[in-house]
Amino acid sequence: MEVKPELVDGKVDWKGRTALKYKHGGMRASLLILGTFGFENLATLALAVNLVTYFIVILHFDVAEAANHLTNFMGTCYILSILMAILADTFIGRFKTAVIAGCLEFLGLVLLTIQAHSHKLKPEPCNIFDPKAHCEKLTGGHKALLFIGLYLLAIGSGGLKAGLPSHGADQFDEKDPKEATQMSSFFNSLLLAACVGGAVSLTLLVWIQDNKGWDWGFGVSTVAIFLSVFIFVCGMPIYRFQTIKGTNALIEIIQVYVAAVRNRNLSLPEDPADLYEINKDKEAALDGEFLPHTDSFRFLDRAAIVQSKPSMELQDTEAAAASSSPSTNDPPRICRVTQVENAKTLLGMLPIFGCTTIMTLCLAQLQTVSIQQARTMDRSVITSSFKIPPASLPILPVVFLIIIIPVYDRLVVPFLRRLTGIPTGITHLQRIGVGLVLSAISMSVAAILEVKRKAVARDNGLLDANPQVQALPISIFWLSFQYFIFGIADMFTYVGLLEFFYSEAPKALKSFSTCFLWSSMALGYFCSTVLVKIVNSATKGITRSGGWLAGNNINRNHLNLFYWLLAILSLINFLVYLFASMMYRYRVKSPSLEYSKDDDEKSRP
Incomplete structure (x- = not known):
């Protein structure tokens, strides 16, 4: 009689019994987690790129204030993932953390939906782009309601980002060569799921926000989060659960x-x-x-x-x-020596972590000021009657990623694997480095295209034009180049970081270490807020607009110079990353009961 193999890596089923390899985990269980992640991204990606429009048009914040509110929200969302990861690794487990986080995110979206629907909870409609208009601003309890909803959403989103990737990777056994390869595919599929959800979010959900109203937009996001939690909980009987030892x-x-x-x-x-x-x-x-x-x-x-x-x-x-x-x-x-080696691993990962914040700083600009660029341009598609919403512009790289990720995972990685002998095709650090180079190129392209956009505005006498009344005679699709290049950078860097942090981390700190990615993104968003203020302060006396990014008229700003600054910072950051990655030594994967000096000579990236 054939005996079914049992897992021996400390994983159990939902009843606390030893998980069986043929019954629990694997690709079948990971598909539900991918579906959960996809619906979560459907609910939130449109907010990440379009909330700045909500802040400006509906709540009457100026451009810089709106951009800072959004980057602060995004930064908090990612930084809170650290606290949720500690909760997941140490106290209640990754599954329960994800469920609780999903419920908090649902509650936050309910509050935002109520505020967007009620006229009494937001300012009266007003054209903020009219310099003669005196638009009422959001204040008092109404402003408090906005931020309570936003930061409940941030806590929930941070918890799902902390729990879902590590819980999904827990469905595979790193010691099994077949499942180790499947785990690598899981991380690629995680980005694919995010892109599929994001594609719907950037098209249907953004269209609903712009044309049907923000109450409908927040409402659809609320439904998406509900479905996300429901799908995740349905997989409980087939999941593998990492045991918690009770020690921190x-x-x-x-x-x-x-x-x-x-x-x-x-x-x-x-x-x-x-x-x-x-x-x-x-x-x-x-x-x-x-x-x-x-x-x-x-x-x-x-x-x-x-x-x-x-x-x-x-x-x-x-x-x-x-x-x-x-x-x-x-x-x-x-x-113990093992305890010391775990500490060495985390310390060695910190420089890699630090070198990824600049890329998110660049991403923050594509989610804020680039959207405002798009609002000034001709958004017609095929016919003048159909116009693409500005926040839907990132759909172009997302669609490309939906096509290229399966090609990369099924064709490119196996080909590279045969050449290099590395299961993932190239090392995690090499993959991250490619993305960092592409992010610098993306900012350079953005600077060049902004010069072209302003030249069109100047040549047509539209530097002071109201974008809601008269668009510049230049297609919005010119901006797709910077989004396209940065989208490819996403595929390399962020997925590479997730897999790097998970595979290199101590076993009891998988969620915490994967949150290094979200934490670096948080620092990037916060740094964006600080950088915008520093740049505006430093350039206040040398520009008529009061700073490179000051005011509500982006045609009068010097966004091209700001993009060049980001390109230079990205290039310097990549050079620092090269040094850090060359110094990093990969964690020993195969347990050995005997010390060997050969273990000190692990190959560098």
């Missing part, structure tokens, strides 16, 4: 740094085997993770210096308890 892995990492500082005056042993580690055979069997010593960040090895070697009886007791921190008289003073 992040605290264990911090213990390494504390112990290393406290032991800073101690000398490192010549033989790394003399560093502290509980009984390897028993620990490997119980904990499922043992990492050999590496020579990187040697100062952290002081956290594992043995001052008085524990007795064998004490070692066996610790192993039986599967404790990741040794039970000595002074626990923070001595840590």
Whole structure:
């Protein structure tokens, strides 16, 4: 009788029993998670690109204020994913975190729908582009309602971003070569699902927002989030759930740094085997993770210096308890080698994390000022009667990505895999680097096209034209070039980052590490807010408009110079990234019970 293989990597089913490989997880379960992610993106992507229009036209914020409100909202959404990830990894698990987050996002969208529908909860209609108009601004309790709804939405979106990618990757066994390849495809499919949902969002949902009203737009987003949570919960019987040990892995990492500082005056042993580690055979069997010593960040090895070697009886007791921190008289003073190596991994990932914020800073401009560029241009498609909404412009790279992602995953990756011998075709860090280069090119193209757009406005005497009354005689599709290039950069960098952070992270910190991506995006959005203010302040006295990006008339601004600034920053950022990636050493994937100096010579990206 054939015995069905059971998972031995600490994953269980929804009833807490050991998950069975033939019954739980795999591609079947991941499809539901992909569907969940797709509906979530359907609900939120249109908001990311069109909320600035809602803020300006409906709520009467000026351009810079509206852009900053949006980037602050997006930044908060991503930064909160860290807190939700800690909750997922340490306390309630990734599944419950995603469900709770979905409910909060649903509630936030309900509040926004109510405000958009009620005339009493928003300012009276007014043409904010008319310099003679005195438009009422959103104030008091009405403004509070807006931000309560927005930041409930931000908490929920952050929780789904923290829980869904890591829970989806949990459906695969990294030790199984077949499932490891499927996991790589899952991350590509995650972007594909986001693009499919985004395509609907950027067309149907944006059209509804602009033509049927924002109450209908928020309402459709609310329904989409409801469907997202429903689909996700339906998969509960077939999911693999990562077990929670009840210990805070992040605290264990911090213990390494504390112990290393406290032991800073101690000398490192010549033989790394003399560093502290509980009984390897028993620990490997119980904990499922043992990492050999590496020579990187040697100062952290002081956290594992043995001052008085524990007795064998004490070692066996610790192993039986599967404790990741040794039970000595002074626990923070001595840590396991595996614990130290986990701390080294996270420390080594920080420079990679830091080098990705500039790309999101560039993305923030495509979601704010580029949309305002589009509002001034000819938006006719085929006939003059059909006009594309400005916020729908990103649909062009999204459609391209829907086509190219399956081609990349099914044709390009297998071809590269045969050439390089790397399961993902090229390394994660190489993939990220390609995207960073493309983002710099995208900003350069954006600067060139903005010069062309302003030249058309100047030549036709339309520098002061109201975009709602008279559009410039230049097609909106000129802006598609910058979106197109940045869309390809998305495919390389953001998917590469997700897979890099998940695969390199300690086992107990998968959600937390994947949130490095969302955190870098959060910093990018916040940096965008700061950069806009700095640029406007620095250029206030040298421009008639009061700054490169000041005021509501984008035709009088100097957006082209701002784009060139972003292109230069992106190029400098890429050079820094090259150095950081060359210094990074990939995490040892295969557990080994014996230390070997060969482990210190892992290939660099």
